[in-house]
Amino acid sequence: MLGKIEGGRRRGRQRMRCKSLSNEENLKLFGKCNNPNGHGHNYKVVVTVHGEIDPVTGMVMNLTDLKECMEEAIMKPLDHKNLDLDVPYFADIVSTTENVAVYIWENLQKFLPMGVLYKVKVYETDNNIVVYKGE
DSSP, rough: EEEEOOOOOOOEEEEEOTTOOOHHHHHHHGGGGGGGEEEEEEEEEEEEEEOOOOOOTTTTOOOHHHHHHHHIIIHHHHHTTHHHHGGGGGGOOOHHHHHHHHHHHHHHHHTTTOOOOEEEEEESSSSSSEEEEEO
């Protein structure tokens, strides 16, 4: 059985840049997202958990607990931050939406019961959506 909860919008700033490429190569690869001053997004994150439905509570996981995990794993480290400068994980990893999804997955795993996390879906825009299932 799957349960789903949508996290609040998270604001973040970033500059798409691969340190091993030249400035020209980065500009060609990332375009306007390579702006030296960075650019911002209002990400939306949807977390899906799965497991057996508790016969007493009727839930896979208490949603209050899930929200608290999301606050610790997503909002506190990422909200209103410059991903490239303020989040150590992105010091050497390009802050693409794909890598943001991986970061969120790995961070959530630290707070959720083992095996309950099923999917992380990150909306950078309405047209740029990444789904990550830990694979």
